[in-house]
Amino acid sequence: MKREVIGRWPSPAGERVLAILVALYPADFRARFGAEMRQCFRDQYAVASRRQRNMLWYWLRAGADLALGAVAERLARLIASRRSALAVGAAGGGGTFAAGSALYCLCCVAPTLFGQAGVQVAAELYGYRDGLLATSLGVLALAFWLAHAPAPATSVAEPVKWGRLARASANGGASVWTVALFAPWLVSLVHAH
Amino acid sequence: MSAEGHLPLTAVEFEILLALAERDRHGYAIMRAVEKRSSGRVTLHPGTLYRALSRMLSRGLTEELDDRPTTDDARRRYYRLTPLGRRVATSEAQRLAQQVNAARALDLLPNPA
Numbered sequence: 405m406k407r408e409v410i411g412r413w414p415s416p417a418g419e420r421v422l423a424i425l426v427a428l429y430p431a432d433f434r435a436r437f438g439a440e441m442r443q444c445f446r447d448q449y450a451v452a453s454r455r456q457r458n459m460l461w462y463w464l465r466a467g468a469d470l471a472l473g474a475v476a477e478r479l480a481r482l483i484a485s486r487r488s489a490l491a492v493g494a495a496g497g498g499g500t501f502a503a504g505s506a507l508y509c510l511c512c513v514a515p516t517l518f519g520q521a522g523v524q525v526a527a528e529l530y531g532y533r534d535g536l537l538a539t540s541l542g543v544l545a546l547a548f549w550l551a552h553a554p555a556p557a558t559s560v561a562e563p564v565k566w567g568r569l570a571r572a573s574a575n576g577g578a579s580v581w582t583v584a585l586f587a588p589w590l591v592s593l594v595h596a597h
Numbered sequence: 598m599s600a601e602g603h604l605p606l607t608a609v610e611f612e613i614l615l616a617l618a619e620r621d622r623h624g625y626a627i628m629r630a631v632e633k634r635s636s637g638r639v640t641l642h643p644g645t646l647y648r649a650l651s652r653m654l655s656r657g658l659t660e661e662l663d664d665r666p667t668t669d670d671a672r673r674r675y676y677r678l679t680p681l682g683r684r685v686a687t688s689e690a691q692r693l694a695q696q697v698n699a700a701r702a703l704d705l706l707p708n709p710a
Binding site for chain 1: 644648
C-alpha cells in the first residue's frame with residue numbers, strides 16, 4: 405500500500421506537544437502503540453492541513469482525544485488492578501490466613517483430644533478471647549493489604565513481576581501473622597521438652 | 598468466550614471490525630476507511646483508535662500481522678480479523694439488524710422497497 409500523505413507535518417513545537425501527549429499513556433501502552441500513534445497523528449494532520457489553513461481546531465480535537473484517552477486508559481487500569489488485587493489477595497493472603505486460623509483452632513481443641521503438655525500451655529496462652537483478638541487483627545491486616553497491595557497490571561504486555569510481588573506480599577504478610585500467632589506456642593513447646 | 602459474550606460492541610470497535618473485514622490494514626488506513634464509509638461523519642483520532650485496538654487485541658478479536666507489504670513504511674503495523682473477530686462482527690451485525698427491524702415495525706424507519 406502506498407503512502408497517500410501529502411501535506412504539512414506538525415512543526416517541531418507541535419512534535420514536542422505530540423510527544424508530551426503520548427507520554428501521558430502508561431509505559432507499556434506507549435511502548436506498544438506510541439510510535440504508531442504519533443505516525444497516525446502526523447498522517448492525519450498532514451491530510452487535514454490540505455483542507456484547512458488554521459490547524460488550531462484539529463489540535464484541539466486530536467489533542468483532547470489523546471489526553472482524554474490517556475486518562476481513560478490509566479483509569480481503566482486502576483480499576484482492573486484493584487480487581488486483580490482482590491483476586492490475588494483472596495487466593496494468596498486469604499488462603500494462608502484460613503490455613504493459619506484452622507491450625508489455631510486445632511491447637512485449641514488439641515489439649516482436649518490429646519492432653520499434650522505443650523499444646524495445653526498454648527491453649528492457656530491463647531484463650532478464646534485472645535484468639536478472637538488475634539483473628540480480628542489478622543482480618544484487619546488482610547483488609548489493609550487488599551486496599552494497598554501492589555496490584556498486577558492488566559495490559560497488553562502484562563508485567564509478570566507485579567503479579568509475583570503481589571502474591572509474595574500476600575503470602576508473606578499472612579505467614580508473618582501466622583508465625584506471630586503461634587510463636588508463643590512454639591516457645592512453650594521447646595521449654596516443655 | 599463465545600462471540601455473543603463480546604456483545605454489544607462499542608461503535609468504534611464495530612467500525613474497526615468492519616474496516617478489517619474488508620482487508621488487513623494499518624492504523625491510519627483503518628481511520629481513513631472509517632471516515633470514507635461514514636462519508637466524513639465519523640472521524641477517529643489516534644487516541645480512540647489505539648485504545649480500542651488494544652482492547653480488541655487483548656480480547657482476541659484482532660491480531661497483528663507478522664509480515665507487511667514490502668513497499669510500505671516499515672514502522673507501520675498491520676492488523677487483521679481473527680476468526681473470533683469475524684464471528685463477533687457477524688453477531689453484532691445481526692443484533693443491529695434486529696434493532697433496525699424493530700424500528701421499522703414501529704414505523705420509525707421506512708420499509709425497504
